[in-house]
Amino acid sequence: MKTLVIQLARLGDILQTLPALSAYCRANKKESVHLLVRKKFAEIAHILPVCNKVIEMDTKVLLEPTIMTGDAGVEDSLQAMQQWVDQLVSEGYTKIINLSFSPFSSYLTSLLTTEGVEVVGYTRHTDGFLAIPDDASAYFYGQVGVNRSNRFHLIDLFSSILGVEILESDWNIKKITNKDKSQGYIAFHVGASNPKKALSASALTKLLKVMVGSLNEDIHLLGAKEDIALAASIEQQVCNKKIKNLVGKTTLTDLIDVVAGANLFIGADSGPMQICNLTDTMCINFSNEFV
Known part of the structure; x- marks a missing residue:
């Protein structure tokens, strides 16, 4: 038995996938479980391994010919995509679970599905129309649909689609548990992946003062x-020795360690907040009309 789990969303979604995926691997120990993620966000899946293999989708290789040369590069992009899909099909997956809710992921799932393969999550009928074979994904589509706000916690959603119950042990992912919090510092994220989520420089300065x-x-x-x-x-502007500026100096591994050792994490971006879930770090998420 070999299962492919597709998660093509961003860092925060991958982090929220890991506890549910850990539960799935625990409940299906005889299966070889592979996780497919975008190369840009793959590092976190390698740092915190919960499955047998991480596969990276290199969007640059697949799309660069079209982006750089327009219509003239479409054929090259299609050829690169076909070669990559063929490689995945050759793995001989018996089950494909799509935890992404995008049109692209549904078409990809359809392309990877051969006769006898069990599919969970968004895929496509042979005529190209959306197909949702499982109840959990269908319920999500019925409630959220297209371009509407999600009211479900993603970890609950992913565990429902995977058909598992998450245990306390599934949160205790290797390498980030039992960190020493005795240093007593606060981690403060000054930016955000979307500028609309972030506080202004003046607001940040006033707050830090x-x-x-x-x-x-x-x-x-x-x-x-x-x-x-x-x-x-x-x-x-704050000019205080309590401020330790680590901005632009941390790798993802460093970031996890800093968050794990903090007594409190403050920020406007949801991605690092999901690290707090896994490190048992208290957090405050700035909120506005975009968060």
């Missing part, structure tokens, strides 16, 4: 390389 004036803990600033200028400006 209040925090350093009223709290004893050091505050570790976190963010991507594109947040370096923002963090430098904040650090200069």
Whole structure:
């Protein structure tokens, strides 16, 4: 038995997939379980392995010919896609579980489905219309549909689609449990994947000034390389030795370690919040009309 689990969404979705996937692997120990993710977000699946194999979808290889040369590159993109799909089909999967809810993932699932393969999640009929063979995915589609807000916690949704009950042990993923929180610092994420989610520089500065004036803990600033200028400006204006600027200096592994060791994580982006779920770190998520 060999199962392919497809998760083509972003970092936060992959992080929320891991506990449910851990439960699935625990309940189906005789199966070889592979997880398909986008290359851009694959690192987290390698850092926190819960299945037998992680497969990366390199969208650059598949789409670059079309993006760079327009219609002239479509044939090259289709050829690259066909070769990649053929490689996946040759794995001989007996079950395909699509945990993505995108049109692309449904077409991909359909292309990978050969005779006798069990399919769970969004796929396509032979005429191209959407097919949803399982009750959990169908219920999600009925409630959320297309371009509407999701009211379900994704971990509950993924575990329902996978047909598993998550145990406490499924949250305790190797490498990030039992971290020492005695240093007593607060991790503060200054940016966000979507600028609309983030607080303004002035708001961040005002908040951090209040925090350093009223709290004893050091505050570790976190963010991507594109947040370096923002963090430098904040650090200069707050001007307090409690501020430790780590923005643009951390790998994903470093980020997990920093979050795991923090007494509190504060930020506007949902992705790092999912790390808090796995590290048992208290968190505060900034909220606005986009969050």
